[in-house]
Amino acid sequence: MVHENKKNDILTVALAQLAPVWLDRDKTIDKICTAVIDAAERNSNLVVFGEALLPGYPFWIERTNGANFNSKMQKELHAHYMQQAIVPEQGDLDSITTLAREHKIAIYLGTIERAVNRGGHSLYCSMIYINEFGEIKSVHRKLMPTYEERLTWANGDGHGLVTHSLGAFTLGGLNCWENWMPLPRAALYALGEDLHVAIWPGGLHNTQDLTRMLAKEGRSYVVSVSGLMRTEDFPDSTPYLKEIIAGGPEGIIANGGSCLAGPDGSWVIEPIIDKEALRIADIDHQLVRAERQNFDPSGHYSRPDVTQLIVNRKRQAIVKFED
DSSP: OOOHHHHHHEEEEEEEEOOOOTTOHHHHHHHHHHHHHHHHHTTOSEEEEOTTTBTOOOTHHHHTTTTOTTOHHHHHHHHHHHHHSBOGGGTTTHHHHHHHHHHTOEEEEEEEEEOGGGTSOOEEEEEEEEOTTSOEEEEEEOSSOOGGGGGTOOOOOGGGOOOEEETTEEEEEEEGGGGGOHHHHHHHHHTTOOEEEEEESSOHHHHHHHHHHHHHHHTSEEEEEEOOEEGGGSOTTSTTHHHHHHTSOSSEEEOEEEEEEOTTSOEEEEEEESSOEEEEEEEEHHHHHHHTTTOOTTTTTOOTTTOOOOOOOOOOOSOOOOO
16 A cells, blocks of 8 residues: 555656647647547656647757748748747637646646737747646746747747646746756756756757756756657648748658656756657656755755845836826
């Protein structure tokens, strides 16, 4: 018989490494819903999806000279991307939040968000947390898009630097190369994070080293979940499909690399590459507490009398109305 306290320490986590139906919001939502149901039926408490999965990462930019100013092709591709982006306030995630509530499963989902409080026409790479009651509890807009991403995504803000309780764990998360940024990590550590969620567009080169490093630094579990992209995953309906295909090598563009590391840096799930997969593992909060005995980055091994961090968590807006 499992002792009740020990039972409460266990959380079942699912890593959903999927390829989107690229730039097709509704069909990609269908794939996400199928994965949520699958994870729930396998008794998962949390399922995580990759960065920008809904409706997809902007792979066309580096394959079609995305910095070509005033290009008709770039404008039309961006307009299509905008049309397929999600607006949570308009109910675009309702089918997913309903499943979360019905199956009592929490979800971290990488999206492209069209932000209504910023005029409704700029795009943000947003990591959305839906709790097990089907409530959207945070929308974290990526602080700094990387390289060519800046040609289509706007800079985010600190509003989403928050954590969430799930079972014995305190969850927090960051998008892609934000995970390299020490200060946002420090903000989450200070909030008690002990399960860090890192989401990526896909790439073993991103996850194989940093996942274990973050686990050792935070003495936390770290789940890295990536998307997958193959040229065969570009739908026939994609605007300028021939130009996108011709703009780079065919085959695998983003090879996944989803994985899970324990608070001592050891692998719980080793990186998964070149295929779609749903992998599930139990994690134990007892191991977090054990590793914190000798190092706690915001606790007994911090020196707030010497170094402190100030975080602005206000949601950015261009105008404040006083009616």
